[in-house]
Amino acid sequence: MKNIAIVGATGAVGLEMLAVLKRRHFPVGNLRLFASERSTWQRLEFAGAQIQVEALTEGSFMGVDIALFSAGAEVSKSFVPAAVSAGCVVVDNSSAFRMDKRVPLVIPEINGEDVRFHKGVIANPNCTTAIMLMALYPLHRAFGVRCIFASSYQAVSGTGTKGMEELELQLREHHYAGIPRASVYPHQIALNVLPHVDAFLASGYTREEMKMEGESRKIMNHPHFRASMTCVRVPVLRAHSIAVSALFKRSISVVAAREVLAQAPGLDIVDDPQNNQYPLPIYQAGQDNCAVGRLRVDNVWGNRGLSFWVSGDQLLKGAALNAIQIAELLL
Numbered sequence: 001m002k003n004i005a006i007v008g009a010t011g012a013v014g015l016e017m018l019a020v021l022k023r024r025h026f027p028v029g030n031l032r033l034f035a036s037e038r039s040t041w042q043r044l045e046f047a048g049a050q051i052q053v054e055a056l057t058e059g060s061f062m063g064v065d066i067a068l069f070s071a072g073a074e075v076s077k078s079f080v081p082a083a084v085s086a087g088c089v090v091v092d093n094s095s096a097f098r099m100d101k102r103v104p105l106v107i108p109e110i111n112g113e114d115v116r117f118h119k120g121v122i123a124n125p126n127c128t129t130a131i132m133l134m135a136l137y138p139l140h141r142a143f144g145v146r147c148i149f150a151s152s153y154q155a156v157s158g159t160g161t162k163g164m165e166e167l168e169l170q171l172r173e174h175h176y177a178g179i180p181r182a183s184v185y186p187h188q189i190a191l192n193v194l195p196h197v198d199a200f201l202a203s204g205y206t207r208e209e210m211k212m213e214g215e216s217r218k219i220m221n222h223p224h225f226r227a228s229m230t231c232v233r234v235p236v237l238r239a240h241s242i243a244v245s246a247l248f249k250r251s252i253s254v255v256a257a258r259e260v261l262a263q264a265p266g267l268d269i270v271d272d273p274q275n276n277q278y279p280l281p282i283y284q285a286g287q288d289n290c291a292v293g294r295l296r297v298d299n300v301w302g303n304r305g306l307s308f309w310v311s312g313d314q315l316l317k318g319a320a321l322n323a324i325q326i327a328e329l330l331l
Helices: 012-023 073-085 108-117 127-143 161-176 207-220 254-262 316-330
Strands: 002-007 028-035 043-046 049-055 066-069 089-092 121-123 145-154 226-233 240-248 267-269 290-298 302-312
Touching: 002 012, 002 073, 012 028, 012 043, 012 316, 028 043, 066 073, 066 316, 073 089, 089 316, 108 127, 108 207, 108 316, 127 145, 127 207, 127 240, 127 254, 127 267, 127 290, 127 302, 127 316, 145 207, 207 226, 240 290, 254 267, 254 290, 254 302, 302 316
Parallel strands: 002 028, 002 066, 028 049, 066 089, 089 121, 145 226, 267 290
Antiparallel strands: 043 049, 145 240, 240 302, 290 302
16 A cells, blocks of 8 residues: 645646546555635545645645645646655656656657656656647658648646636626636637647757657667657647648558557557547546547658547546556556
8 A cells, every 4th residue: 555645736727636546446545635825715525535625735744655636837847846755756746847858758658767857756647748649659660750730639637626616607607697717827728729828949849849759769779769749739638639741751651550560559540531530528528548540651751650639538648547557556
């Protein structure tokens, strides 16, 4: 049995972590739940018990074996060192340590062996990166990816509970009042799409778009990988999707790609466009596996190019499930 802490327990990802621990029968001994002061009135249910949410302090980690952090980069930067000093192994869902060379950045189906090299902290990748690589990495192993051009279609769950609440509120306001108000996003998200996820950089790309290139290089151990991304927020509650056109070193066909992808753990093939079968975020929501489809030889790169569409639950494989899978490796 392991003593577990969840930091950010009342957020969208924290609640999913709680559910995944229970569903996967993780051997939890003592469970402690931490959040900000304004959430300490709450009690959350786990395995038949009501657990009081506590305020986070530097002394919160005594006796904790594994701490699952999902409270943002600033909280991680402030409190992860204290957790490590207390002898705790941290699985961090924020961007705080992902590109630190001393910290493994792990998707268990891809580079799970990297957890062996942790020095107290293991990073969970960006949610969109994780979902994309579930399909791209098996193809890379077989055919050697060089670069991609891709666009993401990211659900509002990527912004947490407040993003989901704003979408639902705006849909109601549109129906009854006709003038939705925007506070979480710079523009109305209901009945709209925003080509804007995270802050813009001087290059014109956003931080989210550059995360996907940098994190993919690290996870795949592929320093020469290049990615030109456009990340888009869409009015979907859960599950991100990514349209990818990839150039490979070796020739590739749809048949060969499908054979490779059929063997990939954590990935389903949904690819029968003649019968309107392809991955849809509405069906991937709540599913552990990601799904890939729309497989086709790329029109630009010919037999060294493949285009595909991949979709997965941002709160599960993109966050909570991946973190629990890392914790399972630590067992």
